[in-house]
Amino acid sequence: MSYKQTMALTIAGSDSGGGAGIQADLKTFQELNVYGMSAITAVTAQNTTGVQGVYPVEVEGILQQIDSIQEDLPPHAIKTGMLFNSEIIEAVAGRLKNYEWKNIVVDPVMIAKGGAPLLLEEAVNSLKEHLLPLAEVITPNIPEAEVLTGMEIKTYEDKINAIKILSSMGPKMVVLKGGHDADDEESVDIVYDGDTITELRTSRIQTKNTHGTGCTFSSAIAAFLAQGKAPMEAVRLAKAFIQAAIEDSLDIGKGHGPTNHWAFNRKNRSRENHS
């Protein structure tokens, strides 16, 4: 039997440790019944303790991966993650524009949990100018939003101001993630669609195993967009996906263990079995 398959593409870096980057994205797509494809922008030597090496792929090689996909397997949604430098950002943005791809989720990845830079400082302006305007949804964490807006974000009012500045840079929806507000009892993501502010609240899970939370969250949004969900619904479902993945996170490695990509489905299945 053959049937129409929903397809999504991640344009991001490889995490050899399997918890973040391309690997997290493909695992998320698979769990959400979306056929996953990848264009790798950089290879990192990485594990749960940090990043040991970064090897960007030549721009020509990145573009060729994207062209091969477009020619044969056009995606229903795209997620971008680690893009490393301005040359890569501008080349990728050029293709996204030329191919008129829709449902683009931009995760403006800048720094890995251990502090290793995954985006060069020189690339911040390219990200703002070339990529953010193409996005359906962007998913900065608070430090990333500070770099993009040039403002300090401490209070709720700061967050709302930052979201509005980010929105004026062109994306249709901004999700300011609250994973970094360590004191809070809840993990609150604030969503702005240019019109309405919506807060998505879940209880904060006390764990050190949060490697790849941002990658998993943004690829879940892309997967739900690929399935035809409206952006707000896609973000709500992705929040439930990441909550389950952190709740059942994997205690492997010596550092920040990865999230558990199959937890969401397991939870839903056991709910179905009990109803």
Ligand SMILES: Nc1ncnc2c1ncn2[C@@H]1O[C@H](COP(=O)(O)OP(=O)(O)OP(=O)(O)O)[C@@H](O)[C@H]1O
């Ligand atoms: N301890 C936690 N408990 C519940 N939800 C969390 C927790 N940490 C992060 N989240 C959620 O995970 C998602 C990703 O947020 P986070 O701010 O951690 O991203 P990030 O910093 O970009 O991740 P990464 O470190 O992988 O780049 C958000 O929806 C956030 O609310």
Ligand SMILES: Cc1ncc(CO)c(N)n1
């Ligand atoms: C390759 C890669 N992309 C993104 C992140 C952010 O979590 C990471 N640690 N590694």
